[in-house]
Amino acid sequence: MSEICKNWTSWLKSTRFAYMDEEQLKQTMAWLISVRDEILNLADLKENQKIADFGCGSGLLAFGVLERFQNRVELIFSDKFKDCLDECKKILNSSNTLNNAYFLQSDITDIKLKDNYLDRALTRSVLVHVLDKQKAFCELYRVLKKGGYYCAFEPIISQNTRYSELTNQDEISDYNDFKKAEDEFMEAKDDPLVNFNSDSLKENMENAGFSEINLDIKIVSSTYTPQKEAVKTWFNIPPAPGQRTMKDRFLDYFDEKKVDNYILEVQEALSGKEININSKTAHIKAGK
Numbered sequence: 695m696s697e698i699c700k701n702w703t704s705w706l707k708s709t710r711f712a713y714m715d716e717e718q719l720k721q722t723m724a725w726l727i728s729v730r731d732e733i734l735n736l737a738d739l740k741e742n743q744k745i746a747d748f749g750c751g752s753g754l755l756a757f758g759v760l761e762r763f764q765n766r767v768e769l770i771f772s773d774k775f776k777d778c779l780d781e782c783k784k785i786l787n788s789s790n791t792l793n794n795a796y797f798l799q800s801d802i803t804d805i806k807l808k809d810n811y812l813d814r815a816l817t818r819s820v821l822v823h824v825l826d827k828q829k830a831f832c833e834l835y836r837v838l839k840k841g842g843y844y845c846a847f848e849p850i851i852s853q854n855t856r857y858s859e860l861t862n863q864d865e866i867s868d869y870n871d872f873k874k875a876e877d878e879f880m881e882a883k884d885d886p887l888v889n890f891n892s893d894s895l896k897e898n899m900e901n902a903g904f905s906e907i908n909l910d911i912k913i914v915s916s917t918y919t920p921q922k923e924a925v926k927t928w929f930n931i932p933p934a935p936g937q938r939t940m941k942d943r944f945l946d947y948f949d950e951k952k953v954d955n956y957i958l959e960v961q962e963a964l965s966g967k968e969i970n971i972n973s974k975t976a977h978i979k980a981g982k
């Protein structure tokens with residue numbers, strides 16, 4: 695496990711932005727705000743509702759709700775980890791926002807709320823970190839009132855562009871072996887980041903009992919001209935605290951010398967070249 699990524703708060707505050715230049719940072723922040731606003735608009739929030747941001751992290755969605763409604767809604771900041779809730783409390787105390795906000799330390803697969811409690815349940819990039827997604831959907835369904843909605847944005851990492859699609863046999867030694875390894879670990883059933891796709895999300899929601907399911911799958915296409923160092927960091931930055939890096943994943947299949955050589959060849963192949971990366975995202979509105 696990487697030392698640069700000890701807990702969610704430090705990941706959210708710094709690791710995810712590591713090695714970004716000012717322009718990339720600006721773009722990422724603008725993107726986060728646009729995703730936040732999309733979820734909040736989709737949720738059709740109204741005064742007096744009971745709203746929870748599950749896996750709130752540093753409160754992207756919850757603070758967005760507060761900005762819109764101050765204390766005219768009941769708002770729950772919920773996360774599995776205390777460091778995230780402490781961070782949100784700190785932000786809340788340092789602003790003078792009047793509020794009706796509560797903090798709930800809870801795993802999304804075992805939510806410490808009674809049945810039929812919420813009008814809205816929100817998540818952004820949370821289920822992607824949960825191994826048992828079916829259990830999470832059942833819990834989200836249980837805590838929603840009849841007529842309530844779950845609204846979310848979740849990345850579908852298993853369907854993103856892979857290194858094997860960005861490179862070819864002329865550029866990479868043992869290309870087919872590396873492709874095979876990548877295809878295998880990018881769909882591993884025991885890895886929460888990749889153990890799902892758009893079909894399984896829909897199936898999980900139906901199984902949980904959601905009746906009105908709106909699952910909008912988008913492909914975000916980004917064009918980069920990465921530099922050599924940036925390509926290297928893609929292999930070395932953990933995608934979440936406690937999660938193994940891409941390099942770690944390749945090390946399950948090959949020895950370190952071979953993986954280092956592969957990374958070097960990918961760096962050579964991609965640096966200074968315009969590349970197109972597709973990311974698949976799920977935009978969810980599901981009603982009870």
Ligand SMILES: C[S@@+](CC[C@H](N)C(=O)[O-])C[C@H]1O[C@@H](n2cnc3c(N)ncnc32)[C@H](O)[C@@H]1O
Pocket residue numbers: 702706748749750751752753754755772773774775778800801802803817818819820823824
């Ligand atoms: C990528 S962060 C997203 C944070 C926030 N929603 C945002 O949009 O910035 C993932 C969050 O999910 C939380 N999380 C991970 N597993 C969880 C679980 N099983 N139950 C509840 N929260 C969880 C983490 O603590 C972290 O805050």
